[in-house]
Amino acid sequence: MVDNKTDISQFLNEAQLSAVTYCDGPSVIVAGAGSGKTRVLTYKIAYLIQSGIPAHSILALTFTNKAANEMKERIKQIVGDRIAKYLWAGTFHSIFLRILQYEIDYIGFLPDFTIYDTQDSKSLIKNIIKEMKLDDKVYTSSGVYNRISSMKNHLITPADYKSHREWLQDDFHSGKQYFADIFETYCTRCHEANAMDFDDILLHTYTLFKNNKDILEKYQNRFAFILVDEYQDTNIAQHRIISMLAQAHHRIAVVGDDAQSIYSFRGANIDNIIHFQKSFEDCKIFKLEENYRSTQNIVDAANSLIEKNRFQIPKKVYSNLPKGEPITVFSCFTDRIEADVVTEEIKKADAVGIPYSEMVVLYRTNAQSRVLEDALRNSNIPYKIFGGLSFYAHKEIKDVLAYMRLVINNLDVESLRRIINVPSRGIGEKTIDKLMTASREQQISPLDFILKIDNLPHDFNAGTKNKLKRFGDIISSLSDTYKNNDAYQTAEKIIKDSGILEEYSSNNNIENISKRENINELLNAIRQYCEQKRAFGDDNPSLADFLSEVSLLTDQDTDNEEGQSKVTLMTIHAAKGLEFRYVFVVGIEENLFPSPMCYTEPEIEEERRLLYVAITRAKERCFLSYSKTRFRWGSVVYCTPSRFLNDIDERYLDVPTSFNQYDSNIDTFDSDNSYRFPSFSKQKTTTYTTEAKVLIPISETDMPDGKAPKFGFVAGDRVMHATFGSGSILEIIGRGNDSKARVDFDTHGQKTLLLKYSKLQKI
């Protein structure tokens, strides 16, 4: 190795090094968790650059943008900043979007097309179903959306669909004969609105390459080497595009682990990696067997779990790290106690010097985060949550973004629908429906119709017409602003002229303040974006670019590492590829994990893989817990331990002393469940019940009934309510979180209000 180059062999074991240096043809690494697959990919890129392949000729596809950036950072350290900068690294969606935007002349869309998110798509589908006067119980927007998405991920167009007799017959027999028509209309409408959904990004890339040989050749030549991480979670469309690109030179390296395939619900196809050899017959297969991440106990426990899957590529994974602690299992009486137990363990870990940022709590569904948050907050433990309601999912932010999208792309019907009456302009449902029909008759966009309304036939009354025209004027003048200004200036004017900020400035209640803060935060993000772009030499950062970046953010991408060290809360899906010293997996119960939506064996096996992924995120310690009761959909439900707990070899589990009087009761609920965890004979399990809670600090709200008068109101207090105005409290009904107040309002009479919602203020 030339001495001015970092010798990368020092960072790799033998097997890894041979995978890195093999460049004569296609290669695939199928290896277990923590064996260094991502590491191999990273160093392989560095190796390629060191061997003289320019960074701008290397395409690296990762599962999140964050992973791409981390990879880039590491490569910069090895080969230097200036070279690594030009590497093509990102998610499938973000890279392909860039290509589509660049090849805009060939894809039949106009520049600055909109990306519809799931909500937009579902809303469009809902409107189509309504227009076609179909039963929305038979055709649910989610059901239709999922089916359309699945079709697109299999590269099936409406025309293809309609030529498949079998599918049409199946639809007919299941009473959904109009699905094909909805599918077709949906695609037409998206195109008319100059919009693409997530799946279209892949689909249109595929068609672009398929229909334009010269363009395909251009990218085949540009990408002299292609590398893909997490290949087990690619779908058919992605696999086909990658195959096309690599067809010319066969310089492709993919890595993955079939045991970690957890995204089949959005089209991921495990066969892509299992049968990679079919697409590239000369492909070389590498195996990595040593896990560098986790202790032996964690690796062995995970292996014993995944062994129970019938469909898998058998593989060895071992660890040479210390044996470590066994995996601890907690049995808890309620979900709240479970959260307290986890909180306690987090405190203990903190006390022995584990930083919060090295701890993660993983769960199956986002809804489970609530109890955990409460427990952590009560103990003043800093935490951050991924997923669920992200910043960009807030109503006020989505509204502002919709304005931006409409201003950028005047054809974007979904955005127009969303904000034509936000803030309230007296344009209601009837008017919108009429506008849609009329504009479709004229074959122009609704906005265009409004702008030309004086010269077009219509039956709006003068008042409504003026309201529409005023809205049209706002948008068209903002569109002019957009053409001549940068992202920040445009955004600022949109927020002002749309009237959104004003709407939330009318009164200073807590919600309005937080909405204003959010809007300002959005402005800040845009300003930062502009500064960043300018630093990279882009003089005129456009709002459109900001929007497309934002629409393809993954949950992990929204992490900003500044500030204090925090415990992470996320779903297992979101934790893909990450690692933490301490991992807590909660809610390992039947009807939750595995999800009650899974019936078939392949579905159950995917859930098992999900637990495998969860456990293998842990470096040092892993805690699994389940609860015997859980608060769900407003009532208490009884739960039994997940069958997966029985799949893990006892030898690697630490299940401390059992005592628990509740077992006998609860067991009667599921006497037919042969998998039941506490059922295996001398299995010892600690159940944390309220009685056992001496071990656990009892929070104020968890006390049986001595709940503090949480809201601090007593009869006789004078109070103020946002809508009813001032009044006097007549009595307080109940205690604690669910207490109500009967209030005699000066102008609105008597009302009974739940204190936790009513936001009463003492005056």
Place this chain on the structure above:
DNA sequence: AAAGCAATTATTTTT
């Protein structure tokens, strides 16, 4: 057209 209120009903993971 909009706001307020009562009734209903859904239950997973995400680019």
Place this chain on the structure above:
DNA sequence: TAATTGCTTT
């Protein structure tokens, strides 16, 4: 529980 839908009143 929370979000949505449908109904009633202004």
